[in-house]
Amino acid sequence: MTINCRGKLIDLSRPKVMGILNTTPDSFYDGGKYKNDQAILQQVEKMLKEGATFIDIGAYSSKPGAAFVSEEEEINRLLPIIDLIVNRFPEILVSVDTFRSSVAEAAVLHGASIINDIxxxxxxEKMLSMVAKLQVPYIMMHMKGTPETMQSLAFYEDIFKEMMYYFSERIAVARSYGINDLILDPGFGFAKTLEHNYQLMQHLNYFQHLDLPILIGVSRKSMLYKLLETTPEHALNGTTILNTIALQKGASILRVHDVKEAVECITILEELKK
Incomplete structure (x- = not known):
């Protein structure tokens, strides 16, 4: 299973790691941490050295209750950072976390390689046609409603049946536009209760029937720290456990704050396969 990033084929038969670089001041874990060029470049270099294949940049927090950010502000936050890291690391594969087509276009024109749409x-409504025009891989996540309303919509008669229908429909529409490289994200924490999140993890291999790469993003999320009665800062061990389970159940990409630990999970599990 491969995806084409700017003419470079990335083989996902061995899982890859996507390092998170939040540029929002209100991100739930590391908001406001990377405030200047030096801090940003140091963090990106650290993640690349630790084994990240992709760096995911977001400029609009999707946590419940996050402040509204205009398209102009999102673009103004993103582009200088993309320019900064692409100029320093020309071979870098940047994923941009946005649900807006105008932001996606601007980001790719400045060197981004993947669009990650919650x-x-x-x-x-213009996003899919824009991704088709840009011809970049597209990560499509499962969510109900918006970041502001999603938690009030966390109810399902059959969560797996509804999610399979959701993804099947989205895949069909994306294919009709001519999008070649699709990646699925079950959306842990988005319009899902704690119980839903663990049901999804338990049966994650169910989504392998869709025959597409699966991205997992559970890093330091509330499904961990609420269950363990701790904080995001103390949820690395829980993150590592769930990343390991996700890999065993078919995950192709781990989206994480802590790259070294995720790469170690992959290395150990790949050795066990031999």
Missing amino acids: AAGFLD
């Missing part, structure tokens, strides 16, 4: 095109 809404799978539902929050911007």
Whole structure:
């Protein structure tokens, strides 16, 4: 299983790690931590040295209750950072976490390689046609509603049946636009209760029937720290456990704050396969 990033084929038969670089001041874990060029470059270099294949940049926090950010502000936050890291690391593969087509276009024109959309095109009707035009891999996540309303919509008669229908429909629409490289994200924590999140993890291999790479993002999320009665800062051990389980159940990409630990999970499990 491969994806084409700017002419470079990335083989996902061995899982890869996507390091998170939040540029929002209100991110739930590391908001406001990387405030200047030096801090940003040091963090990106650290993640690349530790084995990250992709760096995911977001400029609009999707946590419940996050402040609204205009398209102009999102672009103004993102582009200088993309320019900064692409100029320093020309071979870098940048993923941009956005649900807006205008932001996606600007980001790719400045060197981004992947679009990571929490809404799978539902929050911007132009997104899928834009991704097709840009011809970059597209990560489509499962969510109901918006970041502001999603937690009030966390109810399902059959969560797996509803999610399979959601992804099947989104895949069909994306293919109709000519999008070649699709990646699925079950959306842990998005319109899902604690119990839903663990049901999804328990049966994650169910989504392998869709025959597409699966991205998992559970890093330091509330499904861990609420269950363990701790904080995001103390949820690394829980993150590592769930990343290991996700890999065993077919995950192709781990989206994480802590790259070294995720790479170690992959290395150990790949050795066990031999």
